[in-house]
Structures are given as structure tokens and as C-alpha cells.
Amino acid sequence: xxxxxQVVQLLAKLPGLGPRSARRAALSLIQKxxxxxxxxxxxxxxxxxxxxxxxTCGNLDTTQPCGICEDPRRDPTMLCVVEQVxxxxxxxxxxxxxxxYHVLGGVLSALDGIxxxxxxxxxxxxxxxxxxxxxxxVLATNLTVDGQTTAHYVTERLADSGVKVTRLxxxxxxxxxxxxxxDGTLAAALKARQTL
Amino acid sequence: xxxxxQVVQLLAKLPGLGPRSARRAALSLIQKxxxxxxxxxxxxxxxxxxxxxxxTCGNLDTTQPCGICEDPRRDPTMLCVVEQVxxxxxxxxxxxxxxxYHVLGGVLSALDGIxxxxxxxxxxxxxxxxxxxxxxxVLATNLTVDGQTTAHYVTERLADSGVKVTRLxxxxxxxxxxxxxxDGTLAAALKARQTL
Numbered sequence: 001x002x003x004x005x006q007v008v009q010l011l012a013k014l015p016g017l018g019p020r021s022a023r024r025a026a027l028s029l030i031q032k033x034x035x036x037x038x039x040x041x042x043x044x045x046x047x048x049x050x051x052x053x054x055x056t057c058g059n060l061d062t063t064q065p066c067g068i069c070e071d072p073r074r075d076p077t078m079l080c081v082v083e084q085v086x087x088x089x090x091x092x093x094x095x096x097x098x099x100x101y102h103v104l105g106g107v108l109s110a111l112d113g114i115x116x117x118x119x120x121x122x123x124x125x126x127x128x129x130x131x132x133x134x135x136x137x138v139l140a141t142n143l144t145v146d147g148q149t150t151a152h153y154v155t156e157r158l159a160d161s162g163v164k165v166t167r168l169x170x171x172x173x174x175x176x177x178x179x180x181x182x183d184g185t186l187a188a189a190l191k192a193r194q195t196l
Numbered sequence: 197x198x199x200x201x202q203v204v205q206l207l208a209k210l211p212g213l214g215p216r217s218a219r220r221a222a223l224s225l226i227q228k229x230x231x232x233x234x235x236x237x238x239x240x241x242x243x244x245x246x247x248x249x250x251x252t253c254g255n256l257d258t259t260q261p262c263g264i265c266e267d268p269r270r271d272p273t274m275l276c277v278v279e280q281v282x283x284x285x286x287x288x289x290x291x292x293x294x295x296x297y298h299v300l301g302g303v304l305s306a307l308d309g310i311x312x313x314x315x316x317x318x319x320x321x322x323x324x325x326x327x328x329x330x331x332x333x334v335l336a337t338n339l340t341v342d343g344q345t346t347a348h349y350v351t352e353r354l355a356d357s358g359v360k361v362t363r364l365x366x367x368x369x370x371x372x373x374x375x376x377x378x379d380g381t382l383a384a385a386l387k388a389r390q391t392l
Contacts, residue, residue, distance in 0.1 A: 003243040003258055010236040013228075014221040021212040027282050028211050029240065030247055030256055037244045040206040044237035047199040048229050060226055062199055086223050 004030070056127075058103030058120050060085050068092075068100055075099045076133040081124065081154060082140050083107055083147060091140065099138070102127065107146040108153055119150070121157065128161045139167040200226070252323075254299030254316050256281050264288075264296055271295040272329040277320065277350060278336050279303055279343065287336065295334070298323065303342040304349055312349065320350070324357045335363040 004026060012022035029037040053059075054066035061067050068074060078099025082088050088101050104119045128134045137158060141147035155165050171189035172181060181189075200222060208218035225233040249255075250262035257263050264270060274295025278284050284297050300315045324330045333354060337343035351361050367385035368377060377385075 001257060001263065003239070003246050004256065006239040007236075007243050010232060010239055013232055015224050016217040016220060017212060023282065023285065024212060025210040027280070030243065032209075033244050036206060036209055037240055040203075041237050041240035041244065043199070043202040043206055044225065044233055044240070047203050047226065048233045048237065050199050051226055060200065061197060067197065084223070086219065089219065 056123075057101050058085070058105055058123075059088055059101060073098075077135040078138065079124075079127060079134050079136070080138045080140050083142060083150070087140060087142075097138075099136075104141070104150065104154075107141065107144070107150040109146045116153065116157075121154065124154070125157060125161070128158065128163050134163055136164045136166060139165065143170065252319075253297050254281070254301055254319075255284055255297060269294075273331040274334065275320075275323060275330050275332070276334040276336050279338060279346070283336060283338075293334075295332075300337070300346065300350075303337065303340075303346040305342045312353075315346070317350065317353065321353060321357070324354065324359050330359055332360045332362060335361065339366065 007029065008019070008022045008026045011017055011025050012019050014022075017025060029040070050062045051060050052062070052064055054061055054064065054069055056065045056069045059066040059068060063070065075098045078097075079102050080088075080091060080097055080099055081102045081104060082091065083104055083106060085103055088103060091097050091101075102120065102124045104121065104124070106114055106119055108114055108116065108119065128137070137154075139151045139154060141151045141154075151167060158165050169192065170185065171192055172178065172185065178186065203225065204215070204218045204222045207213055207221050208215050210218075213221060225236070246258040247256050248258070248260055250257055250260065250265055252261045252265045255262040255264060259266065271294045274293075275298050276284075276287060276293055276295055277298045277300060278287065279300055279302060281299055284299060287293050287297075298316065298320045300317065300320070302310055302315055304310055304312065304315065324333070333350075335347045335350060337347045347363060354361050365388065366381065367388055368374065368381065374382065
């Protein structure tokens, strides 16, 4: 059973899986040995070999620079700043951002001892300025205290660069009901009301 | 991104993981490439190569017969009948059953068209009878309609074999509060009340 235990213990380290669900997942894998277990082993091994962090934007891809940085159809004047690669994926799924990205790799956090030098802020600053095509930076950090602190810090550092700094709109989520919304979101939505 | 998509799609097929949690898991794997991603790829590949179904009891192990069937310290007079390997693992974790097991591989289900010939019932019958050490069969199928139907069927088939057939006790779970318990369990616990 050592082999099964090994699989269970490693699966249990994934976010969202505990010991019990890891055992269920392991059993399911063994029962679908050829259709799921072997393909997953190969996919993991291939991905571990081939995926690298893009030196330009911090995205994960198999090419250097990444597919988004290399894509000539992308608008070179816009950069969207996100905390993590997962946020980049979320924005890409919407299909509504045509520019390129910059992944900070986290947020400023006094509590966790994460300062500006621990994030990809210097490389962000090197992408704007004279001779660079970027004219607008869209800040898409999370609406948490740390995310907003980071957004403010980045805005300050960009003050002299001459680029326009914008942030995502805050308001009522699409499909959201006012009655179930938290007060902060509702207040923000009211403050940012738009003329029809 | 094809390599990442492949990992996400395969992870999303595991029970308990949807598309969103599969993406989170894939990101976590890529971030822990050497400590988690490669070891998991290897563990899956090793397990796929080495794990087999025990021809005697239906357990999963790397030896044939499995470690439990081969263990001479196990009580040869008791067999515990379970639906799935996961149930066997659950009983093993309690450390309170000293006999051996028999995995049916499912339950009788008219709805899903699963009859006695689809389960490991013939092999169970071949493990009892004259000349065999087994004197007691403990039925540990689930307390579902199908599980109980299967338990009754197995009991009938064992009627002429001369072995004692028992089942797990039903009642109030340890730590359970009566107020939150369903009526069926409470009624069963009352019916099976024991003298102090």
C-alpha cells in the first residue's frame, strides 16, 4: 500500500483536497488507470519540464517570452497589473482585455514581511517610460486591504512615468441582488453611479 | 498553455475537484514544481505500474495476493464483506478488525442493471464451506437501499454454507447528538438498545 499512500499524501497537499477527498481521488485514479492516472502522470511530468516563468511579464508558458507577450495582435499600449497568474487566467477567460499583462507575484504585506523588493515592481517600472509603447496601466489587484495597498504603492511609483493609471470598476456584480450585497460594495456602487 | 490546460482538464476529472479548483491545484503544482509536481507525477506512474487487484479478496495492493490476505497474523475465521476498496481502507484505519476482507466491487442495483454476476459474489461463496477456515462473515455494506438489498442477497446465498453471518451495529454515531439525528437512525438505536 506504500505506493497508494504516497499518491494520497501528495494529492492531500493540493489546495481544496483534504486527506479524505485525496483518498477518494486516489481510488478514482486507480480505477481509471489508463484513461486518467497515466495521462495525468505524463501531463504533470511534461508540464514540470516545459513550463517556465516569462521573464517579461511573469506569466507561465512553454515559450520565452510567453505567448501573450509575443502575440503581435495584442495592444502594446496597455498593461494590466495582476497579483498572481491565476488572476491573469481569469481575465483572459473573459476575452475582453486586448493588452498585455504584468504579474506582481503577490501583494505588499507588512504582516508577512513582503516589501516592494519581493514583488515584480522594478520590472514593471522598466516597462514604462520614454521610448516604451505603454500609455495605460490597468491595476487589477484584489479588493483586499493588501491588494489596495499594493495598488496605491504602484500608482505612486508610476506617478512620474507619464502613463495613465486606471483600476477595475467596483460595483454590483452582474446578476447580483442588492439585498444580498455587502454594504461596502453597495456604497462603492452608489458612489461610482453612472449617467444613463 | 497547452501543457497547463492538459493538467487542469485531467485534475478536473477527479472527484471533488471542479474546473475552478483544478486550476488552483494546477497553479499550486507549478509553483511547487520540485517538491510536489514531479513527486506526484512519479508516484502516479509508479502506482499505475505496480498496483493490482488482489485475486482473492479484491483489495488493491502491489503484491498478489494482497498484504492482508498474506498476513499470517490475520484471523482466518473472519471475513468482512465490503462494497468498495475505500470501505476496506476505512475499516483498516479503525484498527479494530483482525480478520480478512472481501470486496464486492459494488452493490446490486436494478436501476443500474447490476446483478449478482457483476459483483464478486461467486468468489465470496468459494471462500466458505467445508474445509475452509471461515466461520463468520461480517456484512459491512452501506446503509443504503442498494447496500441493504445486497446484504440480504448475500445472506441468503450463504444460508446453506454453515457460517455465521453478522452485520455492523446500527445506532447513534459516537459524538452524535440525538437532537440532530435522523428518525431512522434513532429508531434503529432504540430497537437495538443494550442492557447496561
